[in-house]
Amino acid sequence: MDDLENLLNLHGEIFPMDNGYWVKFEAYRVEICEAVPHGIKYSLTLHDKYNRRVIGYDNAHSFKSSKKYRAKKLSYDHIHKQMDIVAYEFISPSQLLEDFWESVEKYMENHQ
Secondary structure, three states, X not given: OHHHHHHHHOOOOEEEOHHHOEEEEEEEEOOOOOOOOOOEEXXXXXXXXXXXXXXXXXXXXXXXXXXXXXXXXXXXXXXEEOOEEEEOOOOOHHHHHHHHHHHHHHHHHHOO
């Protein structure tokens, strides 16, 4: 499973971006359970020049969506977009990376 290894190999990596922004990756295997059905704990974050997280994809904890999300969500997968928290549908490690980088790109386009 190459896409899983690609994600796991990013664990601990920090990437400087333009204007003092930076990205940090954390990803490691854990035991499969209801909250983490894919067996991967992850945190992919974009931080501004003041070290504030402005975007984060993670499954480190349960959450209450700031949106009108009514369906019961058993997994911990979610997205932090500044003050908002919304559910995230984990499909695969490669899709997670693609979705994260797309969010980063959109954010950076609007905050340069």
